[in-house]
Amino acid sequence: MSKTSTEVAASAGTLPAAQAAMAASVLQPAAEGQPEVPMLQFITPQGTLNAGEQPLPDVPLPDPETQLWLYRQMRRIRHFDERAWVLYRQGKMGVFPPYGGMEASQAGTAAALTTQDWLFPTYRDTGAALTYGLPIAQTVAYWRSSPHGWYMPEDLKITPFYIPIATQYPQAVGAALAERKRGTRNVAMAFIGDGGSSEGDFHEGLNFAGALNAPCVFILQNNGWAISVPTAAQTRARDLSRRAEGYGVPGLRVDGNDILAVYAVTKAAVERARGGEGPTLIETVTFRIKPHTVADDPTRYRTDEMTAGWDTKDPVLRLREYLLAQGTLTEEGEAAMLDEISAEFEEAVAAADALPDPTPAEIVDHVFAQPTPQLRAQRAEIMEEDSA
Amino acid sequence: MSKTSTEVAASAGTLPAAQAAMAASVLQPAAEGQPEVPMLQFITPQGTLNAGEQPLPDVPLPDPETQLWLYRQMRRIRHFDERAWVLYRQGKMGVFPPYGGMEASQAGTAAALTTQDWLFPTYRDTGAALTYGLPIAQTVAYWRSSPHGWYMPEDLKITPFYIPIATQYPQAVGAALAERKRGTRNVAMAFIGDGGSSEGDFHEGLNFAGALNAPCVFILQNNGWAISVPTAAQTRARDLSRRAEGYGVPGLRVDGNDILAVYAVTKAAVERARGGEGPTLIETVTFRIKPHTVADDPTRYRTDEMTAGWDTKDPVLRLREYLLAQGTLTEEGEAAMLDEISAEFEEAVAAADALPDPTPAEIVDHVFAQPTPQLRAQRAEIMEEDSA
Amino acid sequence: MTAVGDKKQTLAAAPQRDASKPITMVAAINEALDMALTRDPDVYIFGEDVGVMGGVFRATDGLQARHGVERVFDTPLAEAGIMGLGIGMGLAGLKPVAEMQFAGFLYPALDQIMSHLGRYRHRTRSRFTLPVVVRAPYGGGVHTPEQHADSPEAVIAHVPGVKVVIPSNPQDAKGLLLAAIADPDPVFFFESIKMYRSLKAEVDPGYYTVPIGQARIHRAGDDLTIICYGGMVEVCDRAAEAAAGAGISAEIIDLRTISPLDTATVLESVRKTGRAVIVTEAPRTAGFHSEVAAVIAEEAIDSLLAPVVRVTGFDAPYPPFTAIEDSYRPTPTRVAKAIRRVMEY
């Protein structure tokens, strides 16, 4: 009997080494007959145009205006991510899951929607939510666990962030199908992680979307880690986009740190869904260079070697190089942009700071349209205690 | 916007026609870019050797002795299926899910195991269980819903039939992994249907088996129907074997009515698992020509046209033609075989008839190794009532 | 906006029926669904085998033919998917009515139910609400195969934000189901398999609702209160009938809704009779019967003349053994014994 991955890992001794061995070994058998699916990539990590042949020849490079706009989106959400760390350390924000390094994957996908479309983000996807249009003040309130952060604006079709992994996938199918039943051209977009793709709901969601021809775009952000578990231990598959085929659904793979590629692919999938041609799964290949949350200590499960290389693939710097070289962006233009972004953020935080604290009785509000006798009694109980 | 399957179906009017339209239309988009995966087939429906190129050149035709033995297995389980109908009509058997027409798929797979291997059958897989070695008397008792039918012999590693769809898949991974942890070469085989492949547990089971390198053989019997729902409405995928790729696991497709092909493929997958090379998914392409259960009325959901053609693909007659032509089977040899099978069955039914009825107190037995005070009290209560 | 579901050309008229002719509970449910589809274009019905085939119990029989495959459709075989689909449709403002083929097969949907169905209004402070109905046949008594006879209503009743309704007869079933569909919040609707066809009754052929959250005095009495619902009502009725012969006057409360529980009706009766027997067919430990007993112990202790007695299934799985399964489910005899216990105390 050949050694299993875990046997190899066991004999390897120290932990991160064991994990590295596991990852390598588990991949082996699958790798045999399974070539890696090529990724769409327009801009190389060096910030130059990728001159090679593209796996999706129908998907065009966005025009310079769009490029600049996408750059701004990334800058905007990077600013939030960076400021969130500071606010957390100051005790002004709760446990926040950072997405720094994944801006292309989040902004490039959400930017393909209008606010008539649905967005189902996970806890990791603050950047996508902000790009879609969730107000910053509300987003800050959310990560402060204030009720103000949960009341989604009536004119947006975005849900609060999903914590129970993968549950949003079948729900997005329902929202998408509802749009279709109503005769609109609106679509639903749902996010998931590499870890989330192991849950049954991922499978059921994709299969339902295919079978019912729901206008859904499924974004699978493969950032290499599910807390401490690397993608290679999550599954023996080389890539996750391939799963789509098993549902008769197109599965596309894109360099998740190249926002031009991400945006172009997503736009194509959104149009396909609008046209009634059904769902698409898009795997954005990216990396979680940050900890799982601001409170996580990644040294418990990974070494510097395991993250090496990814810092040089930074999606913001990559597009910046390209735009500067093309003359689409100037240093002065960028400075002005960053000032605007910073001012917008500070104003929003001030607005969030001004939001009133909830009162304990709100615990039992909004359970039903009409409170039950039980809830009325419980509310009275809380009020009594609160005033005591 | 192009018409959805259901719109097409709606305008089609009458029900089975609507369903046929739905099936056809739903397939369309997937069919576009997705060629059907070729099936291994040794014996054509006409009972002749398939002269074409095989998709799995490494998988050899079983030798004549094995062929004859496999024929006997099919005859034996067909006898059970046919007699079960009669017993049901006589009130001597409960609601039984027939597998007539699927004998190759069930006997050909289970025949590849020893009783050191695990078998996880569904309610449809009485034929597989009998082939594996489940005693006939016990099987009859099971379908009479007698406790005697549920006590699986200690020397077999077969579980009772699974009713909650797909739950057996991750469990088979656990049993297989346990064998590996113990250092044996035993494997676990689990069955599922086309309908069952839509459940999350199907996905989680396959992915776990891949990730943990569990020695599992997953049999997916695609018999075209999940009660009233045709496979084409179950999923937009053209074939289900392709799903395996998404887990880095080999997925094979075989003519499920050709037992020589089924057996050969399964044997190869079993050997692969024994050798520590991991799991395989095998889709046996067959058809449920019978009703869902002996109590089901298929005219509520399908027309004769929808089942047409499949009667001519009968797996038993197909192999019979071939064996007679080859001289491996003679008419006299067959007659003797059938007599033996019939005698074995009648003897087993007599044994089942002789099994004592349970007593009501058995309801609360076997809940825990040691009954709790609650269960002791409840047992006393039942006994008291029973004797009153 | 042209709503596909609005296309009236596919809508055949519902068959007329003689209002004086009693119908079964499953027919009443079918009639309610048909009426809801006709009245409200936002109503959609889906689940396993509900479309072409009309459901394994024929609760949705003929609905696809009359309302079209856009409104009544079969899904792939996956309960979490079905529940997720319903939640998503509900988020988008439709009124989904999902079927779980059997209550024992709703378990794969429990994550969707516990994590989302009851929480959405709360977590979004009513920005998103879920006017979703989930129907599920439950309970034993008809010799179904293994796992087909479960009674998991207590589990759903423990989920905040979800109402749980369980009718015991055709007239209530129709009105409660129409009320559930009209309700702005999620309602679970458990249908006793045993009652589907065991009892026929006259049912008002028009549109009407029976209020959710209100119990019904099924039988008035003075000596003790029997509290039950769904398939247990007829069992308790027979026990009460027998008791009446012995001069004992039992009041039967058919809860109809278990969450929110109509504590007022329960307590009023128990305060009057001083004795309570609670009957369900679910396993004993932590069943919904225990909630009812707890409410009585908390609110009516002074009136009690006897222990609060529970008659229930046992702390074992519903047995898949035909010959003895009838001993699992409470019988009139077992209820009668409980009546004796509280009366002779």
Place this chain on the structure above:
Amino acid sequence: MTAVGDKKQTLAAAPQRDASKPITMVAAINEALDMALTRDPDVYIFGEDVGVMGGVFRATDGLQARHGVERVFDTPLAEAGIMGLGIGMGLAGLKPVAEMQFAGFLYPALDQIMSHLGRYRHRTRSRFTLPVVVRAPYGGGVHTPEQHADSPEAVIAHVPGVKVVIPSNPQDAKGLLLAAIADPDPVFFFESIKMYRSLKAEVDPGYYTVPIGQARIHRAGDDLTIICYGGMVEVCDRAAEAAAGAGISAEIIDLRTISPLDTATVLESVRKTGRAVIVTEAPRTAGFHSEVAAVIAEEAIDSLLAPVVRVTGFDAPYPPFTAIEDSYRPTPTRVAKAIRRVMEY
């Protein structure tokens, strides 16, 4: 037969510790797991992030390093898969100890739990048994994100064939977990997140078990009985302490096991004191508190001097709103109010 799990070369010795130095509950749990892995080669530990990282609460910290990745391993992220894996390993005679990362995330596993975990012995008449342990952190009080603070113990307690254990302190946690692992049947082991590190106590460094199914008198008293478990024990303790100042002598029963419930200990105490307050942090309707109340109402009615009062969470989801979530979980003040209610009745 060479068992891979037997390979002793990978087994580093557990670190020595000073027995007189108090340790946290999570450390006691870690010690129990370590000991079980050492004593029994059939014990396997798995779940999400339990291996390399040692668990999000560090309950399995260091175990993979000491016992190897064959014995302690990370699984893909899928709870039904984890539970199914455990059931399959149990069928094959191993002793799996699975972790659900949070009780609020065990819901996807409920189908495996309800359909199989508790049924296997019953349906196979003990041919197949499941010596499986499932650990899950539960409950509120530490400001976790949404959905991380659920208390679904009543749901599992309603599943026949599954035992449910909930320790309240380090010494019990270790002994109960070792008993759960030694138990031939499935045991659910809920661990109060709040208690993981809030309390340190001396813990016997050797192997010992605390019997499953036996409650513990946490504090002896005469005037009323407080029944609780897990994270509520320290809350009740503080309330009892305050009551003692007012001359009220409260007995606290720490159930430790909720299924099977130790009715004897509960009833003996309630018969003595005549008053019962039951405290849990789960939603009110159909929580396990109601089961305890029902048992008292059924068996100790004559001794009751006051209503049986439940102090619980509310019929709303555990609120994801940090500023107010502490009002959801029972506080010493709320327990004190209940004490007054039964004493002044």
